[in-house]
Amino acid sequence: MNIATFHDTGYAIAPQPPTPLLTIENVTKIYPTSKGPNVVLDGVNLTVSAGEFICVIGHSGCGKSTLLNMVSGFNQPTSGEVRLKGQLIKKPGPDRMVVFQNYSLLPWLTVYENVYLAVDAVHPAYDELKKKDIVMHHLAMVGLVEAIEKKPPQVSGGMRQRVAIARALAVRPELLILDEPFGALDAITKEELQEELLKIWWEQKCTVMMITHDIDEALFLCDRLVLMTNGPAAKIGEVIKIPFEHPRDRDHILEDPQYYDLRNYILDYLFGRMSHEE
Amino acid sequence: MAVSYRNGKNNSNPLLKFWQERRGDILPPLVGVLLFLAVWQLIVAIGLIRLPGPYQIWEDQRARNLILYPFYDRGGLDKGLALQTFASLTRVAMGYGLAAVVGIALGILVGLQPLANKMLDPIFQFLRMVAPLAWVPIALVALQQNQPAAIFVIFITSVWPILINTAEGVRQIPQDYINVRRVLRLSTRRFFTKILFPSALPYIFTGLRIAIGLAWLAIIAAEIVMSGIVGIGFFIWDAYQQNYVSEIIVAVFYIGSVGLLLDRGMALLQRWIVPEK
Numbered sequence A: 001m002n003i004a005t006f007h008d009t010g011y012a013i014a015p016q017p018p019t020p021l022l023t024i025e026n027v028t029k030i031y032p033t034s035k036g037p038n039v040v041l042d043g044v045n046l047t048v049s050a051g052e053f054i055c056v057i058g059h060s061g062c063g064k065s066t067l068l069n070m071v072s073g074f075n076q077p078t079s080g081e082v083r084l085k086g087q088l089i090k091k092p093g094p095d096r097m098v099v100f101q102n103y104s105l106l107p108w109l110t111v112y113e114n115v116y117l118a119v120d121a122v123h124p125a126y127d128e129l130k131k132k133d134i135v136m137h138h139l140a141m142v143g144l145v146e147a148i149e150k151k152p153p154q155v156s157g158g159m160r161q162r163v164a165i166a167r168a169l170a171v172r173p174e175l176l177i178l179d180e181p182f183g184a185l186d187a188i189t190k191e192e193l194q195e196e197l198l199k200i201w202w203e204q205k206c207t208v209m210m211i212t213h214d215i216d217e218a219l220f221l222c223d224r225l226v227l228m229t230n231g232p233a234a235k236i237g238e239v240i241k242i243p244f245e246h247p248r249d250r251d252h253i254l255e256d257p258q259y260y261d262l263r264n265y266i267l268d269y270l271f272g273r274m275s276h277e278e
Numbered sequence B: 001m002a003v004s005y006r007n008g009k010n011n012s013n014p015l016l017k018f019w020q021e022r023r024g025d026i027l028p029p030l031v032g033v034l035l036f037l038a039v040w041q042l043i044v045a046i047g048l049i050r051l052p053g054p055y056q057i058w059e060d061q062r063a064r065n066l067i068l069y070p071f072y073d074r075g076g077l078d079k080g081l082a083l084q085t086f087a088s089l090t091r092v093a094m095g096y097g098l099a100a101v102v103g104i105a106l107g108i109l110v111g112l113q114p115l116a117n118k119m120l121d122p123i124f125q126f127l128r129m130v131a132p133l134a135w136v137p138i139a140l141v142a143l144q145q146n147q148p149a150a151i152f153v154i155f156i157t158s159v160w161p162i163l164i165n166t167a168e169g170v171r172q173i174p175q176d177y178i179n180v181r182r183v184l185r186l187s188t189r190r191f192f193t194k195i196l197f198p199s200a201l202p203y204i205f206t207g208l209r210i211a212i213g214l215a216w217l218a219i220i221a222a223e224i225v226m227s228g229i230v231g232i233g234f235f236i237w238d239a240y241q242q243n244y245v246s247e248i249i250v251a252v253f254y255i256g257s258v259g260l261l262l263d264r265g266m267a268l269l270q271r272w273i274v275p276e277k
């Protein structure tokens, strides 16, 4: 089978719907250090359409978080532009909600209050009943109705990450950004959460950008997989279209011979070519 | 059989049960205090120091009256020790309350604004080193009256630990929580109530607890210098002038106990408001 039929070098190979939600153009990030400038990213280009699920994979320290932080607005590119619906991104905002790896829940608020804080901050004008409805709807979506009165330190890591996802989705962001959200979880919880995230994405038609270290996770979840080259001066090496039909079923995908071709190709890319270049 | 019988009996008497459970916590300090009194009496008896011993204090008519009637009031400065202590505590409450408000407010400002911190930190560190007693003449000249001057001395002594700890608490707010604020674009009010205060609270309480001890130390020093006011500090000075040594020792006992109670009270409040993880 010819790998080239489902991947290509460069960017934007999938047939693009007319309006890109997010455009990353010629983005470069240079950190000044005592040993001179540290070029982390050098000329990154990517276009994301509304409703896509994008995963970003690459070696540790290549600049994945740096890239997503420029999309969320916590960081600014040294040169180049990041635009959401044509608007230059200048600072963080609830239209680009982030699910952080360490959950970032407020431990003195209950699960309910953590989500409520977000809804209340973004929609202060909604009446109380509507806000409550939104909070409960999203907590139900991640199966947390039982735990709403608990404080984050009292619940498991998986449940905390569910709260963080519910909080992010409850404000209906244009783009959901996840930085290695499941890295700290055990294998079973991880698979459960992957399935839930995929289901929510499919039902809500939201747009997701997610960093992962896990090739299987990326293959299960995303429409397009962004492979980064090694740092320093990393860029996007390839963007691979993942051809599996939605809604996806894990067992079904695992039986697909394409799965192993893709997996080997990515493994070879990361640990073959990319590790030799160092 | 005997054991179970005993247990049954213990459970029926709560006082006995309490004693059996807490015996280990109650007995050693009690023995310690008794030993201390005995050693003190001994040192006095062999003539090592010229202070009265516990027995002499009890025998002293004036000192015994002070012990037995803490609430007597014959007008003017002639009041029981509980009333004297209460007058001092009122001053501490006012000065300390002011210090808490100003210290927390300035601490938040300095914690949030690195520039304000750079500007003010040298001044704070400098003023912090000035001893309470050194403030007394300045306060008396500046404020002209005993009462406001005493309150000012309390304030200026106890404000620093509150300020410095609050500022540190604000600086230590985890970046994660700051990120939540930024991505949700929380209003300043929500940021203060939902993130800043809960996060800095343990630090603020540490400052408050250090400050209450300092405030109590300072009031005694301040009152000794300020003549003619009702208060345990001036009471000691007055007794010294008239050479009533036993009275001084009874008053010192009050000072120590109040200091201990204030500290324990703050510790309790701290445990109640700032739950440990």
Ligand SMILES: Nc1ncnc2c1ncn2[C@@H]1O[C@H](COP(=O)(O)OP(=O)(O)OP(=O)(O)O)[C@@H](O)[C@H]1O
Binding pocket: A031, A032, A033, A038, A040, A058, A059, A060, A061, A062, A063, A064, A065, A066, A067, A231
């Ligand atoms: N504030 C900073 N100042 C200087 N260098 C930085 C800064 N932040 C990140 N870097 C550097 O940028 C590079 C990329 O970091 P980044 O966190 O984006 O990597 P990553 O791909 O997310 O890694 P990981 O997979 O381990 O999370 C690293 O080499 C790091 O040392």
Ligand SMILES: [Mg+2]
Binding pocket: A064, A065, A066, A179
């Ligand atoms: Mg990272």
